[in-house]
Amino acid sequence: MSVLDQRALLSELESEFPEPEAHGDLEWLVADWAREADQTPNPAAVLRFQREDLEARTAGRDGSGRLEALRAHVLARRVDHLGARTFALGKGILAGDVADGDARARGEALREEADAFAEELRELPETPELERVRRALGDAVMEALFAIERKAMSPRLARESGDQAGPPQVR
Secondary structure, eight states: SSSSSSHHHHHHHHHSSOOOHHHHHHHHHHHHHHHHHSSSSOOOHHHHHHHHHHHHHHHOOOOHHHOOOOHHHHHHHHHHHHHHHHHHHHHHHTTTTTTTTHHHHHHHHHHHHHHHHHHHHHHOOHHHHHHHHHHHHHHHHHHHHHHHHHHHHHHHHHHHOSSOSSSSSOO
């Protein structure tokens, strides 16, 4: 149970993003904000920072630009969550805590989720912020593929494994 009034917050955001196609993203975002804020001793402060971040990303844009910025922000958060799950799975595999069959099944599901996010990413205009999302999505895909095939891994998972060579050093 969230300490934040999610309905009131959703209603508030829908007044700022009245386009019907924004509703699903706003619902997801409000639930995500509540999950994040509820884990802290001061949920109101976390919500304030989340709101300020969204406002900064959408400031000075028209209706369609605001909607694209909202979609990009939500997609970035969703990719971050996916990356946390793929990294945790990879760490579990490296530690020997996840059986091969389970790892492959979970890796496949995560890779499919990543593929869907990649499709959403292609629908958005190129921006510097989305480059970070692309890199994070690439890491998540590599980690999912590691769970499936055990052939390659992301640089962060390589560091976690203790692979001293790690990714190539470009100078």
